[in-house]
Amino acid sequence: MDSTDLYDDHARERLVAEPPKRVEAPVRTAFERDRARVVHAASSRRLAAKTQVVGPASDDFVRNRLTHSLEVAQVARDLSRALGSQPDVAETAALAHDLGHPPFGHNGERLLAELSETCGGFEGNAQTLRVLTRLEAKTFTEQGRSAGLNLTRATLDACTKYPWPRGAGPDPLKFGVYADDRPVFDWLREDAPGPRRCLEAQVMDLADDVAYSVHDVEDGTVAGHLDLTRLDTPAVWDTLREWYLPDAVDDEVDAALVRLRGVGSWPTAPYDGSRRSLAALKNLTSDLIGRFCGAVQAASFAAGDGPMARYAADLVVPRETWVEVTVLKSVAAHYVMQTSDRLAIMERQRSLLSELVEALVAGGPDALDRPFADDWRAADDDASRLRVVVDQVASLTDASAVDRHARLAGGGSRWTAP
Incomplete structure (x- = not known):
């Protein structure tokens, strides 16, 4: 069975009905159209100049949000295909997963969350839904409201990492929709x-974790920040428990590191910048991604017969993995x-973004780009x-x-791009 057959008309439905194209060569599926719309979106292009771990202006080698999204998309597509689900859906969700992230990565996200308490908070995934269904202009409803890229229900659902409103999930800081975006959220979650989460969203989420876990280590190694042959494990384990797994014990994480060091391409000598050393690091990256995705694929197949699409199955990630x-x-x-x-x-x-928000609020529509100035004028409260x-x-x-801050908040030359 073609994986597309696992997705019915309801899954392929768009919020705003679109007539079939009169002339189109080659003919594309609804999900291929979705992918093309995200690829060509202005929000996607902006990711090239947004921080992944370190600022994109700091080095021409480090990953930015766009290169990270492309790598997540490749991992998601391969895993989706291996599972038998629709790879275009998972890939599009991966390409779109960071569209809502603000400047300066998670640091900027945390600051905006603090500043937006009075209007319902900020969350990068909720902002991604807003970008896809409102802010990225392509289609309008009969009532004259932007429907964003007007993606299919299945694709939008796959983009929804946290399918609940603020305060309704296990982590109060993680949510997938703002209050005024509930109509489209309720529409896309109609059959949920x-x-x-649908399987495709689970694939996207895992691909994100796998990609940045491996690639951030690669970037850190090349930049000289870390040496995989000499790790201060007690300090790293403290970070692990503080940031990610508070219930982890030393024996468990020690065993995980032993298994990772047992991967044939794990380095036995410090990185020295040579082509041979670069090649070895790339081989390690490839081996680790294959290791993680292979373990998840095997565990997911062992857990049930599927089919591996939408709500018929769940991704299974072994604890060891x-x-x-x-x-x-x-x-x-x-x-x-x-x-x-x-x-x-x-x-x-943080100081820059805080001052910028204050300046934009004070400046009103005259300080905003035209689409946002129109939204300001249509708003009915603070x-x-x-x-x-x-x-x-x-x-x-x-x-x-940085530039907008310099112009509106008097930042001047002291605010060179971090």
Whole structure:
């Protein structure tokens, strides 16, 4: 059976009905159209200038949000195909998964969450839904409201990492929809069994974790921040418990590191910048991704017959695999994200965004780009206007946030791009 056959008309439905194209060569499926719309979206292009771990202006080698999204998409597509689900759906969700992230990565996300308490908070995944269904202009409803890219129900559902509103999930800081986006959220979740995520969203989420756990370690190694042959494991394990797995015990994470070091391509000598060393690091990246995805594929097939699509099955991530992924995430977090110079940069970024939000609120529509100025004028209270300002700030790249701050808040030359 073709994987597309696992998705019925309800899954392929769009919020705004679209007549078939009169002339199109080659003919594309609904899910291929979705993928093309995300690829060509302005929000996707902006990801090239948004922080992944370190700022994109700091080095021409490090990953940015766009290159990270492309890598997540490749992992998601391969895993989806191996499971027998629709790879275009999983790939599109992976390409879109960071569209809602603001300047300066998770640091910017945390700051906007604090500043937007009075208008319902901020969450990168809820903002992604807002981008896809409202802010990225392509289609309008009969009532004249933007329907964003007008993606299919199945694709939008796959993009929904946290399918619940604020305060309704296990983590109060993680949610997938703002209050004024509930109509489209309720539409895309029409056939969903409660807060359960569809399989494709689970694939996207795992691909994200796998990609950045492996690639952040690769970037940190090349940048000279860490040496995989000499890890300060007690300090890394403290970070692991503080950031990711508070219930993990030393024996468990020690065993995970032993298994990782048993991978044939794990380095036995420090990285030296040579082509041979670069090749060895790339082989390790490939081997680790294959190891993690292979374990998940085997466990998922062992858990049920499927079919592996929508709500007919769940992704199964073995505990040992998850601890291995978390070990790599913690290595990057300890050696790259918690350095003193990195923490100083993050504090500057927080000050910049805070001052920028304040300046935009004070400046009103004259300080906003035209689409957001129109939204401001249509808003009927201060909370709605603050949401518009947050939408504007979240749309900016790292560099454009610095530039906008310099123009509106008098930042001057002291705010060179972090």
